[in-house]
Amino acid sequence: MKPSTTSAQTLAAALCSELWYAQCEPEFQAALLTLGRLWVLSDGERLFHRGAVEGALCCVTAGALRVGGLQDSGQETLLAFIEPYQWLGEISLIDGQPRSHDVVADGDTTVLLVPRDELLDWLEQHPAHWRSVARLASSKLRLMFSALEDIAQLPLDLRLAKRLWLVAQGYGGRTGAPRRLIRLPQEQLALMLGVSRQTINKALHGLEQRGWLHLRYGTIELLDLEALRAVSEGWDGSDLAGGSSR
Structure with a gap:
């Protein structure tokens, strides 16, 4: 994984193509850009693995990420295919627990990483913006409930x-x-x-x-x-x- 450089103005405009970021308050949008760093992963390289303790909030800006894992039986699971400009990692940001899945680059991929400790320090000073983090987590929870219902009914x-x-x-x-x-x-x-x-x-x-x-x-x-x-x-x-x- 290596750092990348992109114009902040260009990146901000691109991030606004995703609904969650677009609906965040400008102050929080600016904080995510200021605290975040762009990293480039090669095909098959892990962004993080199941059990990892780091908790950065992440957004794909190019390429794609596979979210899943390898079970004890050797069977692979795939929960999501994350593309630009989708965010992930909010659960570990909220609860401070280790990562629950493996996340691997699908092709050459660039990710905006917002370090957990720095973001938590900022949110401590601006607690009203926790509501935006909650909205991101809630949207994922709704999708999960819908997927479980689909398995049973469709x-x-x-x-x-x-x-x-x-x-x-x-x-x-x-x-x-x-x-x-x-x-x-x-x-x-x-x-x-x-x-x-x-x-x-x-x-x-x-x-x-x-x-x-x-x-x-x-x-x-x-x-x-x-x-x-x-x-x-x-x-x-x-x-x-x-x-x-x-």
Whole structure:
């Protein structure tokens, strides 16, 4: 991991493309930029590992991060694929406990790191801004509850459609239009949804046949954003023929 340099003005404008940062008070936005440092990771390099005690608040500014871990059985898990300009690390900032997952660079990746101790000192002097940190944690908690409900209630094809919409929306954090091109390999989608690659491939082809997306090499092109949005908002797809199994 090595330091990087970017214009503060350019970085501030880019960070405002993400809803949480854009809604923070200007004073807190400025503090995150002032305290933060940009670091470059090479493909496969860990940002931090499960059990690490450091607690920086982090934001991806280029590339991507995989959040997950390797279980005792040797099976890999993938909880999230974090892209610009999404934030992570707020839980350890709040409770001071070790990191709960491994976070690894997917390709060359640049991350803004805001050191925990320095940020805590600043928040002690400006306690009103803890509300912004709480909003970030609460948004992640809502996503987690929604994902658990989806596992219990939705067939795989609709869970997949909803996950693709969430990724296109930056997990609800994008201030602009949803992305139509998603760089997310099928192996990683399968890990995120807890199924085999063959199963996820079948589900993707099913959505492609419906005209919702088009599969390209290494990317997924989203064609029917309205259908994906409707699934995300609660449409159960009951009027569609067929469908994948859980």
